[in-house]
Amino acid sequence: MGELRTSRRRLLGIGAGLGAVAAGGLALSAAWARRPAVTGEELRSEAELPQAFSLPLPIPPVLAPVESGAGGDRYEMVQREVEAEILPGYATRLWTYEGSFPGPTIEARRGRPVTVLHRNELTVPTVVHLHGGRTPAASDGYPTDLVLPQGWTGHHAHSMPDDRAVVTDVQREYGFPLDQRAAMLWYHDHRMDFTGPAIWRGLAGLHFVRDEVEDALDLPRSDRELPLMIADRAFDAEGQLAYPSLDPTLTGEHGVEEPFLAGVMGDVVLVNGAPWPIHEVDTGLYRLRILNASNARHYELEAVAEDGRTVPLVQIGSDQGLLAAPVRHERLPLAPAERYDVLIDFAGLPVGSTVRLANRLGSGGTAEVMAFRIAREGASAPIPETLADDLPEWDRSEAAVVRDLAFRAGRMEDGRHGWVVDGLPFDPARTDVTARFGEVEVWRLIADVHHPVHLHLVGFRVLSRGGRTPLPHDAGLKDTVSLRPGEAVEIITRFDGYRGRFLFHCHNAEHEDMGMMANLEIV
Incomplete structure (x- = not known):
């Protein structure tokens, strides 16, 4: 598998060394001390752009289930290319869920299962991940669980040397039990090496989970x-x-x-x-x-x-x-x-x-x-002083394991530059972290530049930043935490819900595509 990842990155032309990467926006140690506001490089548009605040805010459509019953709700989505007017006067080609960008919103209730059948009418394979979902491994959107276009003959779908790492089909039904707190989740493409361009071209949508705790509060609706x-x-x-x-x-x-x-x-x-x-x-x-x-x-x-x-x-x-x-x-x-x-x-x-x-x-x-x-004019309303009392209260003393995990730039096997977790680029055939079901762990995440780190399956609480108390926006239960340059952030979670193979990775999509992703096995 290491040879495949190296050759794939050679195909994608990932640079010849650290100097070239630095020129593209990855700051070196002197710049890290200044904590730059961004990690990345900006493309400049050539089309005529509209004046700010001249177009109305669209609200994504809500998708209706094709079936509802005592066992939950069933939805169907077609992934297809459309042309849409994003900029006035231009028809922009988009990859979409059900023809819209963002894709249609799914409204769901806590504990009421949802299944979504995805059919791929694009020209490339896709993978669907419900980001923030407490989802069994088979429906989590592992990067090699491909939904293929009809009649697909592309070499990427069949180039994995370990056939066990690849699941392919022309359509796929994802099952989401949604036994989790009310929250706004989102779904997006998660195909290995190509998450960035797929999301960029439109493959993203919202998924709300509602529950009685939220219902009881007098919040705007x-x-x-x-x-x-x-x-x-x-x-x-x-x-x-x-x-x-x-x-x-x-x-x-x-x-x-x-x-x-x-x-x-x-x-x-x-x-x-x-x-x-x-x-x-x-x-x-x-x-x-x-x-x-x-x-x-x-x-x-x-x-x-x-x-x-x-x-x-x-x-x-x-x-x-x-x-x-x-x-x-x-x-x-x-x-x-x-x-x-x-x-x-x-x-x-x-x-x-x-x-x-x-x-x-x-x-x-x-x-x-x-x-x-x-x-x-409109009628105002008070902001509730208290909100939810069902947040988990894990304590550091409960932790069965404390891990250090480094998210840094690194070199691939052939000496080319990429992004790695603990010195290793992503490999579907390798288990990077094994956690025991039900156990509490503390992870210390260490960054070189900006890395928003996302854990699949579980939410976590932020314990500290740089050895100090968390920042105000770190409050609550999270599944993605923003690491700033040169920073170490401690998080705590319990690995429950489901056993199986899941992921953790940087959610800078290009970092993810260039190797900054790792396997988490819950046993």
């Missing part, structure tokens, strides 16, 4: 609860999505060229597929369900009124559901794959004014995300 999938992109002169590639004709697949090894970023910020949209609100309380679906870009969100004052963002939830109590933020950092459940109160703001959702880590167009126009 219906049109006062806004899903916001934030994703940066770049467009060529014809309005097509730009992504670095050695050979874009190779079975429709895109590798990553050397300068973008550190991560691909765009200069256009999309929210629910629209560039810098605006949404009409009243002077009441709104709930924002925020996801960073960007490949590599980090954000630091701030809501700014026309008079320059900051409108607080009150965090009530994290990746894996509600917090114990609200946390007030002036600015909210958001790494790739992180989700935040936020309340914002527009009370006291003048009708006719706007509130910008700004990105304090951006410049030019990427300094803006979207805006809200105060269109009318």
Whole structure:
């Protein structure tokens, strides 16, 4: 398997050494001390871009089940290419779930099973992962569990020397028991080596889980609860999505060229597929369900009124559901794959004014995300003082194992540069960590540059950053944690739910594709 991974990366042309990678955005030790705001390289659009806050915010459609009964709900999705107007006046080719970007939203209840049948009508294999789901291994979206296009003859589907590592089919039914807390999850492509270009081209959507704890709180609902999938992109002169590639004709697949090894970023910020949209609100309380679906870009969100004052963002939830109590933020950092459940109160703001959702880590167009126009008066509502009392209370003294895991740039077997976990690039045939079912573990995650680290199956709590207390936005139960350059973060979790083979990896999509992923076996 090591030979396969090396040859695959040679095919993708991953650089000739550390100097080239540094030129592409991976900072060296002197720059790490300055804690740069991003890890990645930005593509510049050539198409004509719309003025910010000139297009309405789209709301992704909710998918209806094809079957419902005592045993749960069954859905079907077709993955297909469509043309859609992302930029005004251009028809952009997208890879989609059910023809929309983002894909359609699934609304589910805790403990009510959901099955989703995916059929692939694209030109390349895909894999579906429900990010944040407590899902059996067979439906978790392992990177070699491929959903093939009809009549597929591409060599990648059959090039694994260990046949046990590859599962292929022209369609696949995923089963999600959803025995988990209410939260906003998301589903996206997870194919080995090609997650980045697949998400970039549109394969991402939202999946909500609801429960009685959430129901009992007087939180904004219906049109006062806004899903916001934030994703940066770049467009060529014809309005097509730009992504670095050695050979874009190779079975429709895109590798990553050397300068973008550190991560691909765009200069256009999309929210629910629209560039810098605006949404009409009243002077009441709104709930924002925020996801960073960007490949590599980090954000630091701030809501700014026309008079320059900051409108607080009150965090009530994290990746894996509600917090114990609200946390007030002036600015909210958001790494790739992180989700935040936020309340914002527009009370006291003048009708006719706007509130910008700004990105304090951006410049030019990427300094803006979207805006809200105060269109009318509305009734405000109080923010609950307490939220959920069902968060796990794991203690460090319970830990059966304490592990150190390093996420760093590294060299492949042939001397070329990539990204590795504890010095090793991803290999489907190797078990990297074995955890015993039901045991509590503490992991100390160590970074060289920015790495948003995601664990499949389990949520975790952040114990410390750099030996100090966690930051305010680390509150609650998470499944993705943002490691800053040169930083060590301790997390604690219990490995329960299901036995089998799962993953942990960096959710900078290009880092993941270039080897920064590892196998977790729960026994």
